[in-house]
Amino acid sequence: xxxxxxxxxxxxxxxxxxxxxxxxxxxxxxxxxxxxxxxxxxxxxxxxxxxxxxxxxxxxxxxxxxxxxxxxxxxxxxxxxxxxxxxxxxxxxxxxxxxxxxxxxxxxxxxxxxxxxxxxxxxxxxxxxxxxxxxxxxxxxxxxxxxxxxxxxxxxxxxxxxxxxxxxxxxxxxxxxxxxxxxxxxxxxxxxxxxxxxxxxxxxxxxxxxxxxxxxxxxxxxxxxxxxxxxxxxxxxxxxxxxxxxxxxxxxxxxxxxxxxxxxxx
Amino acid sequence: xxxxxxxxxxxxxxxxxxxxxxxxxxxxxxxxxxxxxxxxxxxxxxxxxxxxxxxxxxxxxxxxxxxxxxxxxxxxxxxxxxxxxxxxxxxxxxxxxxxxxxxxxxxxxxxxxxxxxxxxxxxxxxxxxxxxxxxxxxxxxxxxxxxxxxxxxxxxxxxxxxxxxxxxxxxxxxxxxxxxxxxxxxxxxxxxxxxxxxxxx
Numbered sequence: 001x002x003x004x005x006x007x008x009x010x011x012x013x014x015x016x017x018x019x020x021x022x023x024x025x026x027x028x029x030x031x032x033x034x035x036x037x038x039x040x041x042x043x044x045x046x047x048x049x050x051x052x053x054x055x056x057x058x059x060x061x062x063x064x065x066x067x068x069x070x071x072x073x074x075x076x077x078x079x080x081x082x083x084x085x086x087x088x089x090x091x092x093x094x095x096x097x098x099x100x101x102x103x104x105x106x107x108x109x110x111x112x113x114x115x116x117x118x119x120x121x122x123x124x125x126x127x128x129x130x131x132x133x134x135x136x137x138x139x140x141x142x143x144x145x146x147x148x149x150x151x152x153x154x155x156x157x158x159x160x161x162x163x164x165x166x167x168x169x170x171x172x173x174x175x176x177x178x179x180x181x182x183x184x185x186x187x188x189x190x191x192x193x194x195x196x197x198x199x200x201x202x203x204x205x206x207x208x209x210x211x212x213x214x215x216x217x218x219x220x221x222x223x224x225x226x227x228x229x230x231x232x233x234x235x236x237x238x239x240x241x242x243x244x245x246x247x248x249x250x251x252x253x254x255x256x257x258x259x260x261x262x263x264x265x266x
Numbered sequence: 267x268x269x270x271x272x273x274x275x276x277x278x279x280x281x282x283x284x285x286x287x288x289x290x291x292x293x294x295x296x297x298x299x300x301x302x303x304x305x306x307x308x309x310x311x312x313x314x315x316x317x318x319x320x321x322x323x324x325x326x327x328x329x330x331x332x333x334x335x336x337x338x339x340x341x342x343x344x345x346x347x348x349x350x351x352x353x354x355x356x357x358x359x360x361x362x363x364x365x366x367x368x369x370x371x372x373x374x375x376x377x378x379x380x381x382x383x384x385x386x387x388x389x390x391x392x393x394x395x396x397x398x399x400x401x402x403x404x405x406x407x408x409x410x411x412x413x414x415x416x417x418x419x420x421x422x423x424x425x426x427x428x429x430x431x432x433x434x435x436x437x438x439x440x441x442x443x444x445x446x447x448x449x450x451x452x453x454x455x456x457x458x459x460x461x462x463x464x465x466x467x
Binding site for chain 1: 298
């Protein structure tokens with residue numbers, strides 16, 4: 001019963017995703033309606049829940065025993081408390097790198113296989129995007145409270161803060177070049193000053209997010225990766241200390257917000 | 267000489283700043299960056315090597331001491347290959363380049379070249395209603411300031427290497443980085459200055 005419900009939802013979302021852009025106006029109206037009627041982010045949560053429970057990998061195991069920081073199998077409130085330090089990995093993990101760890105340890109999958117396709121596209125979202133949406137959705141209503149006490153958590157925050165102001169890449173940009181001053185835009189896009197807690201709170205409370213403009217669920221690993229692409233640097237390695245430190249810095253800056261994601265963005 | 271002095275100042279600043287134990291040093295951050303990125307497409311690892319401008323602006327949080335900025339701006343200016351003759355190219359082509367934000371990213375074909383992405387940050391001609399606000403408005407720039415040789419040189423220079431004018435400017439060094447060619451920069455100068463460009467109507 002539930003499965004068929006999900007299939008119907010999936011087909012509906014798929015149809016939207018591949019809708020031809022015949023008339024820009026019709027498309028805009030459809031998007032507005034979609035946003036009003038309820039975010040398709042919910043679909044991603046439902047598919048993600050199925051993937052969470054699905055037995056996969058050489059160990060034919062699900063992720064249901066995955067420890068996201070609140071103990072094995074506890075998903076409620078976990079996303080809002082990430083990134084944080086984990087003793088078993090001896091590093092600061094966010095939801096995505098933690099999911100990868102569980103795929104490797106619980107399901108026996110290789111890092112290479114599990115990371116084959118961390119970023120999906122409109123026609124084919126990635127497993128990581130579905131799972132992250134599910135895990136994030138289980139934190140709705142929880143206060144954003146990433147790890148801030150372990151030395152490695154403090155270090156991740158400080159590294160992220162330093163990276164925020166580091167000029168790099170072919171175009172000499174730092175994060176602050178675009179996200180450092182209030183009221184600025186790139187073309188029509190408003191740029192949140194992510195070093196300002198009042199601005200960071202609503203932003204960090206709504207990632208991951210479904211982007212209506214390209215019909216995709218996007219995660220923080222992707223968001224940071226895509227900023228660096230536009231900064232004309234080489235590619236940050238998925239789940240690396242750099243990316244997780246940036247994520248930590250922004251989440252700590254946004255601490256205290258009531259988590260309300262996955263969000264829906266233009 | 268200048269470079270040595272700046273490096274010395276940087277090291278001294280680090281030594282005297284009250285570092286919390288969690289705070290990574292400048293050198294550590296640079297090391298971590300080089301470890302955690304990988305070359306992809308046309309975006310090679312050398313793009314992570316900070317030159318003196320990036321280094322000083324990073325360490326000074328974009329607010330370098332005035333004398334340091336002045337000396338380094340002069341150094342940047344010395345590297346200019348200013349073309350002789352008129353710097354006014356074709357404003358029609360300049361308009362296209364000003365609008366295009368493409369180029370130099372790891373997912374793009376380097377053979378296709380780059381745009382200037384000017385509208386990402388600047389208001390220019392009224393023909394484009396979607397523009398960013400990180401940089402100042404350039405609306406009617408030529409009409410207000412004229413389009414003589416000095417103004418041509420100024421606009422060409424700003425596009426070629428904005429850091430020669432304001433060391434920690436937000437603007438990329440489009441000429442010095444090889445993003446735009448001499449002709450493309452001339453076309454952009456025309457779009458900004460030429461009396462017949464829609465920017466000056």
